[in-house]
Amino acid sequence: MRPLISVVNLSKTYEGGFTALHDISLEIREGEILALLGPNGAGKTTLISIVCGIVNPGGGSVTVDGFDIVADYRQSRERIGLVPQELTTDAFESVWNTVSFTRGLFGKAPDPDYIEQLLKDLSLWDKKDNRIMQLSGGMKRRLMIAKALSHEPRILFLDEPTAGVDVSLRQDMWGLVRRLRESGVTIILTTHYIEEAEEIADRVGVINRGRIVVVEDKVELMRKMGSKQLTLDLHDTLDQVPEALAEYGLELQNDGQQLVYTYDVHRERTGITALLGALSEAGIRFRDLKTDQSSLEDIFVNLVREQE
């Protein structure tokens, strides 16, 4: 099947000489939800901005539904809705007008029923006559989504859609994203949170320093990435990890005051029960314990190290 969006050997060097994207190739499939993960400055917004025609590409090419983003700008752009990372709106305009106006910008005939449904789906209907400056931050973000969907695009880009959005709204937003996908919209979103990608994405692309580190089916990637650490504060310091505990791959930290166990959260057995039993048998006592989910940054460091 032909990919809906095809990015081939794309690179981008900004004025001033900084290269934000190095030779990116990526195919986006019709109807999927692709999450782009990456630390600050990785190049996610740059990539999205190029596909949406906001930033000029350097080398390489991008096609959207077969249309070149430069040569066939209008055809490719009208297939796309973009919710940018930075919220920019006209503060004095009303919610209804701004969404209707945006639809018009794409040359679509007015369709008040569609706009009404959209605002209802985004829980903005009761604010339709409010000025944008009267909305809360989370409402503004939803308004941006309404604007992006105003011309009924086949593709929706969401750049950090849940930054500054509360937990329940976040769930609503993912509900909306799923409904959109069911209606046939292809969705590309960026996020810093693995949990979000885990909840919503079909595939995950990891970008670091302007390069695609990996693009993979979510389940597979989560299996690789989903490690967790159990840290034990020891009662007595250790010089080394006892031989009897070798199989757990423990690390001794903090001058022998802490033992750290890394395990895979997606495995059926984490090994924690067995480890605690083995510690007790070895006579190792601890004062406290805590668990940490590895952050995306940690995972990046690992992924990048693997690549070196």
Ligand SMILES: Nc1ncnc2c1ncn2[C@@H]1O[C@H](COP(=O)(O)OP(=O)(O)OP(=O)(O)O)[C@@H](O)[C@H]1O
């Ligand atoms: N207009 C610009 N001029 C010069 N450099 C830029 C410009 N826009 C972005 N950059 C640089 O390109 C790199 C990638 O930025 P980009 O905004 O694409 O990252 P990002 O992955 O979206 O990060 P974040 O998670 O913080 O949103 C950064 O080093 C940034 O400083």
Ligand SMILES: [Mg+2]
């Ligand atoms: Mg960004």
